Amino acid sequence: MSQTVDRALSILPLLAQGPADLGQVADRLGVHKSTALRLLRTLHEHGLVYRQQDQRYRLGARLFALAQEAVENLDVREIAHPHLVELNEQCGHTVHLAVYEENEVLYIDKVESRYPVRMYSRIGKPVAITVAAVAKLLLADLSETERRAIADKLDYPMYTPRSTPGAAAFLKELAAVREQGWATDLGGHEESINCVGAPIRGADGRVVAAMSVSAPNVVVTAEELLTLLPLVRRTADTISREYSGSNRPKKV
Template identity: 85%
Template structure:
């Protein structure tokens, strides 16, 4: 990278901390004020920085517009699919990716199990929002007032004896999911199907999608399924890193 480009790029995280004047920018870069002024003028011409009336510089609106445009053009399904396929290749079970849209949790990708007993879930189909692991992850990350409002307006069908019975129980479970960072559905929707899920996060740390591994209990028990949790979480972290352009965080223990 050229020295000029390097210096210009170093100005942006500096101004992200707050407005700074010419002297402060020059001192942080370790350059003469004339050099700093040249860089700031160029960034200003491209809308990357803005000079305030007090002669201090801040990040420009063009930078935020570019960031928003880039975020809107990201396709989490396209990014996630190779990771989901690799996860399926390693574990053999059904893998899903889901998002929360317009009050529903929808599957947007699925990689089928290699075993003959398969799930009937379909891409584009809403999930059972009160019991599905992916739904718990997506709703657990909502702001508290919205989370409570959603929980209180939902119906709570008794799919099985293990289904979530009411809003109070759901909110309690969402709090646990929010704290531990992963979720389960052990027979809550179908007695014979168990599932574990992990969140996919965006640049702001918020959950943008959730991925899961599901399997019939005739194929794998809950204990064996939970042993796949570290692998699932590594997959979710890898998707998050590629989606947000960051380094994946260190994996926590499954029981943390």
């Protein structure tokens, strides 16, 4: 039975490349046409493949509906949380998870530092969008047109001397973040707080969330925090693979 299931599932990636006739399916699976036909008929009955008028088969509408339903019901916070906890246990610092919704970047999860000095941040609270590492990661993934439109509408409060001073500087930093695949906030919101973050991506490669590690400089220097970047990126990649359903490892 497992061989039958394996053969049936092998048909789907074949048809994802384009319509194929019975002979092509049989050749790819290495089976007789009668076996291939039986498998195709079963998939057709479940709406996973569709037989065209030219007798070729393509992926069925039911498959796309299932995929869309699965994506809509994915909860990135639920998937990410155990990995955020593990990262927190490894480094001891505050770990955040954020998403971009309705022109705001919001924290949707937080694991507190083990140290007495705590971060003043709350789940559901918007972040300082022009300086926060997670905001830079989420906005950097948008198209250039979208980035420019957002940058032109933002205010640029100078929380500290290291805050982003204006739209031109913000766009330049977003371009750098987009290129390098990670972001920092080194005293841009609070002079005593540093942060390093990495993106979480969906199956299509787009950024669906961003995570970060933050710590006050009385606990760890900015240079010491930056040494955690490989660990932060590995954690983000692990969450991305689990969220997107991919088991392929990603180099850091």
